[in-house]
Every structure is written in structure tokens, then in C-alpha cells.
Amino acid sequence: MKKHMLTLAVLIVTLSCKDNKTNNGKLNVVTTTTMITDLVNHIGGHLINVQGLMGSGVDPHLYKASEGDVSKLANADIIIYGGLHLEGKLVEVFEKMERLNKKTVAVSDALDPSSLISSESFQGNHDPHIWFNITYWKTITKYIVKTLSEINPENKTAFEANGKKYLHELDKLETEVKSTIETLPKEKRILVTAHDAFNYFGKAYDFNVVGLQGISTATEAGVQDVQKLASFIIEHKVKAIFVESSVPKRTIEALQAAVNSKNHQVNIGGTLYSDALGNAGTIEGTYIGMFKYNVNTIVNALK
Incomplete structure (x- = not known):
């Protein structure tokens, strides 16, 4: 109807x-x-x-x-x-x-x-x-x-x-962007985010990208998905995981809690702009500003 x-x-x-x-x-x-x-x-x-x-x-x-x-x-x-x-x-x-x-x-x-x-x-x-x-x-x-x-x-x-x-x-x-990313050792280039929005970024700049949800946010993560990714984070000693501006942060907070419950500390490295830019009139409100912001946030958190 x-x-x-x-x-x-x-x-x-x-x-x-x-x-x-x-x-x-x-x-x-x-x-x-x-x-x-x-x-x-x-x-x-x-x-x-x-x-x-x-x-x-x-x-x-x-x-x-x-x-x-x-x-x-x-x-x-x-x-x-x-x-x-x-x-x-x-x-x-x-x-x-x-x-x-x-x-x-x-x-x-x-x-x-x-x-x-x-x-x-x-x-x-x-x-x-x-x-x-x-x-x-x-x-x-x-x-x-x-x-x-x-x-x-x-x-x-x-x-x-x-x-x-x-x-x-x-x-x-x-x-x-390439110059900034080169300061991050390849073994530390593991990007864990709310959903699989960064695969093209990972392919271009040699990051292992892992999303809690699938490519579409219409696919919700279940308890098993959270536990599986928590084990991955611990195994690979991932230092930080990231919230996305267009996805509710509760999914990443649940992942952080799951990791911490296993006696491993992981930080939320910041909020990345994935499916939308930042507010109009800000640097992150442009494609170029958004890309620079994301890269600096990722590199600084994972170093």
C-alpha cells in the first residue's frame, strides 16, 4: 500500500x-x-x-x-x-x-x-x-x-x-593521504568499524578492514558476530576500533565491552565519516576535508 x-x-x-x-x-x-x-x-x-x-x-x-x-x-x-x-x-x-x-x-x-x-x-x-x-x-x-x-x-x-x-x-x-598512511606500520593497519564501508580504502592503502555489520547497515550484527570480532581484535592486538557518524555507536560500544570482558583493552579511536560528510560549513563537510580527517583519525589511533 x-x-x-x-x-x-x-x-x-x-x-x-x-x-x-x-x-x-x-x-x-x-x-x-x-x-x-x-x-x-x-x-x-x-x-x-x-x-x-x-x-x-x-x-x-x-x-x-x-x-x-x-x-x-x-x-x-x-x-x-x-x-x-x-x-x-x-x-x-x-x-x-x-x-x-x-x-x-x-x-x-x-x-x-x-x-x-x-x-x-x-x-x-x-x-x-x-x-x-x-x-x-x-x-x-x-x-x-x-x-x-x-x-x-x-x-x-x-x-x-x-x-x-x-x-x-x-x-x-x-x-x-599516502604520506600520512606510510607513517603507520603495515602490521598495524587493521581497521575495525561499525559496518563494511571502508573496503575500497583498505584495498587502496593496504589495510585489513573488518566491519561489525555488512556492507549495508540494514544488516544487523548479532551476538555471535560481536563475539567473533572480539576474538579477532584480541588475537591481532588491535589497539583501537571506530564509530561511524551515520551508524548508531551502540554497536561499537557493545564490541568494546565484549573485548574488555575478555581482559583485553581496546579503545574507541574516534568517529569516522563513512556514508555521509560532516556538518555543512566545517572542514569535514567537504569530501577532501572528510578524507583527511578520517586518515588522521585512523593513523593516530592505531599508532
Whole structure:
């Protein structure tokens, strides 16, 4: 019944709002996650109108569209989302928009499927946390520049210039990140977090990544999962484990308690930004700032 009502709402809003679009000559872009919103803002700047559906601390795996979201989507010239079932509960809405000839773009389409990490525990699909590989994010940046240029060719030169500038910043970020991580011995590169959001990061920077929950936060950890990971932490003498900003901290606190109950001390090394950036207006509220913050937090806690 709820699905039917949402579908009906999409149709009604689409039909009723067609004449109410912002009439300032700018492209109306709707994005999902904060990472994508940040990227599109860097490329489009003041030349486009960008509306992000999700804010800081929001879990995209569990996010459901509100009536206001449906209105924004209906009025968009283009919808840009993560893909790979990251926004699992919005897939139906995106499919409906496509059938209504609304242009929708998944940033994951920029990547070669063979480069993606698969997961048997996530319905046989690929890991959607692709932003934790900076090289992949550069490829996605180029893809978004091309996409915006095709739909808004009069601003192509500006989009390309903005994209080039941002790619240069990502190059500098990658150099800085590698330099920081090199200060952490490889045997200490064990990253234990609330859920499996950091596998691309681990693959890129030689970390053994272990999440208490699966790739999607819709999968809850059980008592056996907690006990098994507690034994792993003790066996490998892991010094710190990490909370995530978009996942309730009680899961990691339960893990810490399980470890401590076995006469082994493990610290909570800090809060990492996984599925969402920090608050708008802060350093962690940007992709580059978030990445630097995460790396410094991880390295300092595990040293």
C-alpha cells in the first residue's frame, strides 16, 4: 500500500509541478548523498542549482524519500545518485522517474565493473562505497563534468575548468593521504568499524578492514558476530576500533565491552565519516576535508 501511495505521489507531483520550476535559466540538479552534492557543487558552482536530499549523518542505505524529496526529484532536470544499491530504498523512485523520462545518472556507472568489490553478503551485488578510493573519485569527477556538459552545453567550458581545478585538488589529497598512511606500520593497519564501508580504502592503502555489520547497515550484527570480532581484535592486538557518524555507536560500544570482558583493552579511536560528510560549513563537510580527517583519525589511533 505504501509503495502504491509513493508511486501515486510521484505521478501527481510530477504532473502538478512541471510549470513551477525555477525559472532562472540554471540547470536544476538533485543529488542524494553529501559526497555527491559536494562534488557536483565543485563542478557546477554558481552555474547550476543543486539540491541534496541527504544531510550530514544520514545513512543512505536506510533513507526513505519524503514528500518534499519527491517534489524536488520531479522538478529536477537531472538526478545524480550513487548507484550499486547504495540508496536501497530509493531505487523504486529512481526507476519511476526514468519511466517518466527524467534523466537519472548513477556515478558508479563511471567505473569499470571489473574494478568493483563484490560481496556475497550484500545480495551478490557490488560494494557501493566507491568514494573511499580517490582514484575512482577522480574518474567520477570526469564523468560528472561530461554529463553536465552534455545536458548544459553552454556552460561546458566552465564545467571543464572547474573539473580540472578539482582534479588537481584530488591529486594533492592523494599525495598527502599516502604520506600520512606510510607513517603507520603495515602490521598495524587493521581497521575495525561499525559496518563494511571502508573496503575500497583498505584495498587502496593496504589495510585489513573488518566491519561489525555488512556492507549495508540494514544488516544487523548479532551476538555471535560481536563475539567473533572480539576474538579477532584480541588475537591481532588491535589497539583501537571506530564509530561511524551515520551508524548508531551502540554497536561499537557493545564490541568494546565484549573485548574488555575478555581482559583485553581496546579503545574507541574516534568517529569516522563513512556514508555521509560532516556538518555543512566545517572542514569535514567537504569530501577532501572528510578524507583527511578520517586518515588522521585512523593513523593516530592505531599508532
